[in-house]
Amino acid sequence: MKTNKHVYIIVMLLITGIALTAVFGINADPLKIRGMKDIRFGIDIKGGVEAVFEPSNLDRVPTESELESARAILETRMDAQNILDREITVDKGSGHIIVRFPWKSGETDFDPQKAIAELGETARLTFRDPDGNIIVEGKDVKESKVQLDKRSNQPVVTLEFNDEGAKAFEEATGRLINKPISIYMDETLISSPMVNEKITGGNSIITNMKSTEEAKALSDKINSGALPFSLVSKNHSTITPTMGSGALGVMVKAGVIAFAVVCIFMLVYYRLLGVVACFALLLQIAVQLLALSIPQITLTLTGIAGIILSIGMGVDANVIISERIREELNGGKTLGYSIDTGYNKAFSAVFDGNITTIAASIIMMIFGTGALLSFGYTLMIGCILNFVSGVTASKIMTKSMSMNKVFAKKSLYGLKVKVKEAK
């Protein structure tokens, strides 16, 4: 690897920059990078609610479209309650819908049980005239679909009513030409299309959809009115933010102290190589935080375990390399040779250790839900970074520093350690 004697300064400045970005984030329009503060924490850290909803009184697994409609109900209701920072996962195999949302900050009388119970209630879908009179109800809708209108090439939502619904709809559209019909889920307005003409026969379309996604969302919501089941949750957990943030504060404090202790140890024991190791670790932690904050991956307590493990392995990579360089130096080799050989010989151990761990973390991500997923993700990112920071970046820094006269003294790379012979 070609390098010169000043490169280490650039690398160290770069690492400091990345670390500062990870801590504070960047908010200079148009460049916006989320920092540590914006990491999305799991409910076990931040406090919040997790609930698994299942259909009640249904002796079969719900169909995919039924689940989508059920999801649309949950989405609409959570919008109505202004719970926007949520995760809704549909498990098609078992017919469960998993909902996670953080404790609403600043709300003292937030009642999670009530919220969970209300979310699952049967949705009441109504079509109303401008005076608020109900024209038809959700149960009168046979089916709603998304189609592409052939003439305009725009997505439209189709509506098919049963006989009773068709009759009521025909009467209403007759008297409401050029007036809107509002569609409500519970008391939330979800759409308010204009009536263009009297609609007979029970088939109607809603045009003027901005995108297929918008059309799909509306159609799911309309279908939810005819959903043959309500949702119940017998599986839910809540944790208050005071409990959660306590855990987070302690973890952060412990992390800072532990990092300081490790750095002091590395500096005292490995001197110049310790300086390099500290920067390499800083890079690893900073990028790991960015890998969580930028794509907004949820970090749970197990995810923090993954970070701890990968940092441990990062320390290990640095220790292995430093020990190797020392061994060569103690054997009387020149500094440049010792550094090269140290990195080369240490590489296979670092490689095997990290590759096995990366593979293990991928297995966890495939099999795991929630807790395991977060662990696997942080661990995988950490081990990949081990190659970048622990091996490549640290090698560039070490080589470049050793080219400077001030840093060329062997004693800066560690004392000669005499190994005591056992009797």
Added chain:
Amino acid sequence: MIKFYSKRKMFFAISFTIMLVGIISLFINGINLSIQFKGGAIIKYSYAGEIDSELAADKASQVLNRDTEVQLTDDLATHSKKLVLNLSGNSGLEAGEQEKLDKALKAEFPEANLELAESNVVEPFIGKRFLIKSLTAIALTSLFIVIYVRFRFKKISGMSAGIIGLIALLHDVLVVFFTFVIFKMPINDSFIAVTLTIIGYSINDTIVIYDRIRENQPYFKKKSFEELVDTSINQTLTRSINTNMATSVSVLIVCILAYIYNIDSIKTFAIPMFIGSVSGCYSTVCLAGPLLVMWHNKKHASAI
């Protein structure tokens, strides 16, 4: 140089004793499977003043039609008092039912300023699925590691190296498990996280030593396998100690802070992690190496 192979009997005795203590405590304490895995409901309230726990239990049983065990905990560090309701049986609880309970308790103790602190309600089949998935992940990870080691370390009789690596892993997983048992901590998702972390540390330690053995092998053709392994362990000993010092001190700091601030979720995570990481280092240095020599010697003895 420390002669690990000739001291093997001492190491085996130490491990044997640890396992024995673990098994005995397993009989005394039993396995405390968390409701996360077996299903059930635990609801915690913070409160002020005094609460009659029997009255609270009666009220809850009456509302839910289900026996309820009530515990009052007082946290000296944070001065927060908690009312812990533990519902009998393994089934979950509908959110609506829980809301009824909430109202009833608040009506019964209007002065206590009851506030929901934490609730954990799990349907048994969901818990079981989670447990099975987690165990599958652990098993597959272990299997992968054996296969990987088998091929990467072909030169040092890959299969035995893989299996011995696995034995060292199993040793550490058992140590973590017994830590949960001895401290009477419920087996929950932190158990899974800690186990996976320790597997990671332990296999990394083992690989570093195997790597050195592989590297030294060409220079030890004339010498015994025992000498090769002992030399390799000694050469990597500073690394093993330094790395494990760094990691276990870090985890110990987490542990101490968790105790100072009394955060249960971190305690159940940091204590076994600390013990496991010490065990991970020990099992690699003191068990894996000597076992590898034993396997090697046995194979060669039978070949003669």
